[in-house]
Amino acid sequence: MYASPDFTKFPLPMSRYDSFLVPCFLTVLITWVASRWRSKRKLYQLIPGPKCVSWTYGHMPQLLLSKEYGENEFQWQEKYGPVYSIRGCFGESRLMISDPTTAKFILNSDRFVFGHAQQKMGNVLFGHGNVFLARDDVHRRLRGLMNPSFSANNVRALSPIFEETGRKLVDRWESLGFAGRSVDVFPTLNDATLDITGNAMFSHDFNALEGKSEVARIQRRLVDSVAIPSKFGQLIDAVLPYIPAAVFHFVLNLPVESMRMLRDYKMMTDELGLEMANQQRDTQAFDGLVGALVHDGDLPDPAIGVHLRTMLIAGQDTTGTTFGWILHKLAQMPDYQEKLRQEIQAAGLGEGLEYNNLPLLNAMINEVLRMYCAFPLAERVASEDCILPLSQPITTATGAQVLPSIWGPDAGEFRPSRWLEKEPRKGPALGPHPTGLTFLGGPGVCLGLRFAILTLQVFVAAIVRKYVLTLPKNDSVRPRLAITLMPATADGVQQLPLHIEPVT
């Protein structure tokens, strides 16, 4: 056992005293300086990552504005592994994480929250009290009210509405004379996904496919105006947290076109939400999502408008872009498309069809969900210091990639047939869907997962039954980030031109 000497009882001679104090003082000083220096060191000084060329923009243009989304990100991941550092605007530190152990930890921890800019934008677009930004008890309560409408049984019970919207989509292609032509099909896909959310979740026909919906038109313009990234937009995002609430409020009320559009959209959807709430009260039906929300006496009526906007926006482009990528891949893979058509034709028509029993259809959907993840960048901020668990050490060399360790050596290849194999994926489950992070996981996992999958199954089957899809000769479509992973041609225009022929 060691006891420290009591120097008051046995004063040390000055020389010995000095020789003891100096190293002691130096040790304390060095430790203090080192700890100060360490704590001042940014993440990018501690964790390897690509070299930064601009303090103002950091790596954001390379990450968000590349001609093809992922051009730089996948190279960085290959070089630095599943956890590496990059810089945001004005020297901000960011970690890029695809390590499943770390991602799972973050998604399940209440210490990680949405960034300030995301919170401000989410509240502006959806309104306060939306389920995305709600936390803890409020979030649990909202999910408790909403989950039953999105359960497997409920979604299955809604399948006649899905089938009907699928038929309307085919009718729309017919009435627009798509057969025999190369056309941009993308707007019709997005209109169909808005209609299905309206019809199935809110018993309201927006008629977006018919081109008659003012809500659809204005929502499209609004989402495009905030989603399409630009260098200027990056700077705005970076300073947004520091803009005082009063200034923010003033800007939102400016008499300019973009703000007027936002106000009109909110007014229209609030009115619609109120109408829906009154209808539920008048009939005392309290069914579906609106019924559950209205029946819960604690929620004020304007909240219906908030949840309506949240579902319409969260469900539209995510499902619409995934649908688009499936059609593009089918056009690229004519043999697969033909086999899929045979599978769908053999299964028969429409209602009562068990879509989960169609292996080629589901393999294609899963592979697109894996490789063209509609929402590829989810952002979180640590609200307090914490230690992140890693499933493997951080390395600076190639070979430390998590994805091949999950999907095998051909992880980067688009190969739907992997889903027909016994074990397409290794590693920990991150959420309820086997693609891992496409729908994220934890308490904020996508509410509309089952809804989205059935939409894709029904829509793809409806189109493939009727039409043969091929790529136009000058196809240059590539993924471009606009919050979701949009198809865009080489000149950067958001569209999906396909050549359409009727099935003979």
Ligand code: HEM
């Ligand atoms: C392929 C289609 C879809 C994909 C890939 C997708 C993906 C996601 C992701 C990644 C999140 C988490 C975002 C985050 O926390 O940062 C999310 C949340 C959410 N999604 Fe989806 N989504 C899809 C379709 C839908 C549909 C059809 C709806 C509703 C009709 C929907 C409603 C929601 C809602 C309400 C949340 C917030 C959940 C919460 O915070 O508790 N999604 N989705």
